[in-house]
Amino acid sequence: MSRKTIAGALAIVLALGAAAALDTVTVMAADKTPISVIAAQYGPNTTQWWADFQDSFNKANPDIDLTVEVVSWNDIYTKVNTLLQNDKAPDILNIDTFADYQSDDLLLPVKDYISDETYAKFYPAFLDQSVVDGTCWAVPDLASVRGLFYNKDILDKAGVEVPTTWDELTAACKAIKEKCGDDVYPWGIDMTTDEGQAAFSYYTWNNGGGFVDENGDWALDSDKNVEAIEYAIGLVKDGYTNTDPATQTRYDLQDLFGQGKLAMMIGPNGIPTYLKDGGYKVNYGISTIPTNTDTSTAQGVMDRFMVFDNDDDDTKLAAITKFFDTFYDDDPYSKWVLMEDFLPATKTGADAMVKADDSYSGWLDILASAKFYPTAKAEWIDVKQGVIDAEQQALLGGDVKQLLKDLQDSVVNG
């Protein structure tokens, strides 16, 4: 037999072997109900947490085969969209927004797979954020809330109190600049592609404006919004902020804050852990976001679970219900939330958290009054990118009123 023939025969044998092995795997899994989950990677602990959850869930439920794939935030949208284009939707997805999938009729209503017992655990205000046409399409997995972080030493040196209003903020920035010169940036602003929509909300919400009006319709070019963005851009123009708000992300600001080079910034409740993990030793305090109205509005961020409509039978839906019952059970759920320093989306989770560590109660109070992005509206993704673009053009000298008017027109008229 020639060498070529042997090689060919070997290749065929190998290919057949691989096919047979694959068959065996399929057969082995056939008597179990498979559930696939794609989950966002919140931080360094997420992957391990899910691996442990998957193991214990599969052990406790021999008739279910749960597989969880953790995907980084950078890739998750690409990954999910590619799967959807090829009609390979996962069963369960953990991500921030749901409206794009819902408007394509790809999702199942929450009532189809969340047990009454689990449903009752959620804050009603959180569930409201995922309601379209009277139906709830997703459940919150966790939340975070943002407040003002300030460097106590710098504020003392400048002889100013923690600012609560815009006037006080401007005065504080001025005083810090006078006392500390070029060594310290008084105020941090992030208007990057990463998170520029957050800056829009900090200023417009605290000026009585926002993305939508009281009827829930887009109101991007309201006078209040124009005034708010002009105020923020004014802080940059007056030299009170970090040098390049269009390319310096919140993480850059957190590093500057940790190094004592930034006096004040708005950020999420996870910053204390970030500073601790980064080895930063900065003497800081936390307060409400400075406002131009009577009361400060905090910004809440919420992520979600949603279930894709894959023509599931009752066994499959029961398995999915089991998944959520297990996930939102108080013990694993409070560990889930604490894992990457987030806040719970369930009342029972919040109670457990405060019992474990009383310092969370302040954040939970802020969360209760926080506003959220209007992510239930199908145009949200255009609005999000649109406000970031308008901010960046305003930083380059564009007219805020015109920029927001153009954006409003393009969003409303398509």
Add this chain to the structure above:
Amino acid sequence: MNRANRKGRLKHQLSPYLWLLPSFALMSVMVLLPIITVFYRSLQKFSKAGRIKGFIGFGNFEKVLGSSKFLTVFQNTLVWTVCVVVISTILGIIIGMILNTEFKGRKIARAIVVFPWATSLIIQASVWKFIINTDHGALNSLLMKLGIISSPVNWTSSPGIWFAWEIWVGIFVTVPFVAFCALSGLQSIESSLYESAAIDGAGFWQKTFYITLPLIRPSLTVATVLNIIYVFNSFPIIWAMTKGDPASKTDTLVTYLYKLAFINGENGEASAVSVLSFVFLCVVAIVYLMLSSRGGDKE
């Protein structure tokens, strides 16, 4: 002619095609199929979740070409490609010529030149972003330690300057490739040519322009076409440094279409931009190859 003989000849004629079959199959799957898919997708309407919603003709192209951003992004792409390719070609030739001369430590010098090429683009770009950072960048620290500046300088004070830095990084990582292409051309030039030119009284510049450059041109032509394609389509440098911000002032077509597809959820428009850049690049490459081969025929 007997039958066995004819069969043998047929086998002989067919065998090259048989050998080419695997690479043809590979090319079809990895290259042709994606190109056809992108052309097809550019004519479809997409939902935000990336599902195809039907044929819309040239609607995506109209939207893309009607956007005020497209012109800025297209101009940026031209400036980016021309600057990086031209400057790195000139520098590459000079470095190639230096590396071709005899000097002590030439091997080490050649190895050092490879470094920027051997490191991944994303690392190069991140390192340069760190070097020029205003607040804790290496450049400011160095200049302040040397006493040249007293307080940190903002090296990226405008989108134009950001873009210039990105072009610089592009040049930095492209030069080694050109230098080695030039070097391989230079090494194949017979030294007797220079000797006889020297006897005829040719100086350094005459030798460079009448012997060196014409003889290394074939290898540089290939290098330049490859560079035009690579640089035009280069994504990591700009993405790692500015993400095309602020307001697309530092976007090139590739970062722009990435944002359209994966951040804005506009798959149809992103495919249209992709098709436009593909066609443009094909035309440029063909024109360049035609011009350079015509020049070659004359000699």
